[in-house]
Amino acid sequence: MCRIVxxxxxxxxxxxxxxxxxxxxxPPYNMSLSGSAFAHKxxxxxxxxxxxxxxxxRKSKLDYRLKLRNWATxxxxxxxxxxxxxxxxxxxxxxEPYFHWVxxxxxxxWTLYAKPGSTIKLNSLDDARKYRIGGYKDDVMSNYLIxxxxxxxxxxxxxLNPRRLVLDQIxxxxxxxxxxxxxxxxxxxxxxxxxxxFRSTPLYMAVNINSDPELINKLQATxxxxxxSGEVEAMSKPYVQ
Numbered sequence: 235m236c237r238i239v240x241x242x243x244x245x246x247x248x249x250x251x252x253x254x255x256x257x258x259x260x261p262p263y264n265m266s267l268s269g270s271a272f273a274h275k276x277x278x279x280x281x282x283x284x285x286x287x288x289x290x291x292r293k294s295k296l297d298y299r300l301k302l303r304n305w306a307t308x309x310x311x312x313x314x315x316x317x318x319x320x321x322x323x324x325x326x327x328x329x330e331p332y333f334h335w336v337x338x339x340x341x342x343x344w345t346l347y348a349k350p351g352s353t354i355k356l357n358s359l360d361d362a363r364k365y366r367i368g369g370y371k372d373d374v375m376s377n378y379l380i381x382x383x384x385x386x387x388x389x390x391x392x393x394l395n396p397r398r399l400v401l402d403q404i405x406x407x408x409x410x411x412x413x414x415x416x417x418x419x420x421x422x423x424x425x426x427x428x429x430x431x432f433r434s435t436p437l438y439m440a441v442n443i444n445s446d447p448e449l450i451n452k453l454q455a456t457x458x459x460x461x462x463s464g465e466v467e468a469m470s471k472p473y474v475q
Contacts, residue, residue, distance in 0.1 A: 251317045251446055253298040255291075255439070256308030257284065260392070261416040262473045263322050263340060263437070266302050269420065271391075273302035282473040283322040283339045286466055287439060290336070294456045296449060304390070306372055316444040322437035324374040332443055334450045336457050338436030340470060343411035344375050346432070347418075349399040350425040354406070359432045368395040368404035374435065375408045396423040412473070 257264040257279065259271050264281040266273035273279050276288065279302050291298050301308075312320035313332045324342070325335055346362060348354045356362055366385055369376030370392035380386045387404060389395060395407045396418035407414065411431055418426050441450060460466050 251297075251449070253291075253296060253441070253445075253449060254311070254315070254318045255287065255298055255300045256312060256318070256320045257281075257287075257300070257302050257322070258305040258308060259302060260305075260322070260413055261420070263342075263410075263413060264302065271302075271304055276300040278302075282470055283437060283439075285469045286339045286460075287321055289465070289469070290439075290453065290457055290460065293460065294452050296452060305370075306390075309372070312440055312442055314442075316442050317446060317449065319439050319441040319445075321439040323440040324435045325438055325440075326374055329440065333440035334443060334445065334454075335438045335440060336450075336453045337438035339439060339466070340437045342375075342413070342435050342437060343431045344378075344408065344433040344435065345411040345414060345428055346406045346408055346430045347399070347414050348406055348427040348429050349402075350423070350427065352427045352429070354427070354429055356430040359430065362406060362430070365405035366403075368398050368407045370395070370409070375410075375433075378433075379408060393417050393421055396421050396426065399423075399426070 259265050262281055263283045264279065267278050267280055279300055308320045312318045322339055323329065346356065363384060366387065367379060369379065369386050369388045371388040371390045376386055376388050392409065398404045399407050400423060406429065409417065411428065415426060418424065441453065
């Protein structure tokens with residue numbers, strides 16, 4: 235909760251608790267500059283959503299710390315601990331009770347990729363039911379397909395899926411249309427075939443539902459001003475191919 239502090243001039247002011255923010259290595263949206271799955275310092279974390287979040291925090295003048303971890307760890311802490319947050323997160327029905335939402339920071343295009351040279355053709359998502367699909371564990375795109383009965387095999391490390399494609403361990407990989415090629419290129423795999431884009435979803439910073447209300451209001455108001463000024467859109471342009 236907020237606490238009252240007295241400034242040097244004798245005025246009272248609200249002091250928010252420090253916001254602990256988590257993200258994952260998911261280029262180009264969020265990434266460690268070393269390529270590691272962990273980063274402990276803000277200066278070691280980059281990416282489209284990271285640029286927006288850093289600007290948001292500077293303009294909000296809120297105390298925070300930013301760390302990069304695996305998705306499951308960050309999501310668990312953000313769901314259970316007040317004044318904790320995670321980005322970039324899709325706003326889904328099952329997550330709604332746990333978070334306040336700040337954004338959207340960016341959008342993802344849900345895309346099915348095949349290996350280089352593949353002749354797989356899909357006219358609709360239902361056409362993918364006969365194929366083995368690789369996905370990222372606990373990711374919204376993977377869960378969407380699993381819930382609808384598709385044959386999905388997930389991995390805790392999404393960077394393994396491009397290699398699984400070229401080794402014919404899976405036929406398709408469900409990932410974001412912007413992030414997929416980045417992840418594959420880090421594994422020296424290029425020219426993946428984009429077979430089908432079947433949905434688009436906005437991404438947010440998800441802040442624990444029991445967090446300081448003053449903090450939430452400040453974040454949402456500051457982001458709204460950034461979006462309306464065109465600053466958020468301008469920050470995305472360097473990452474769009």
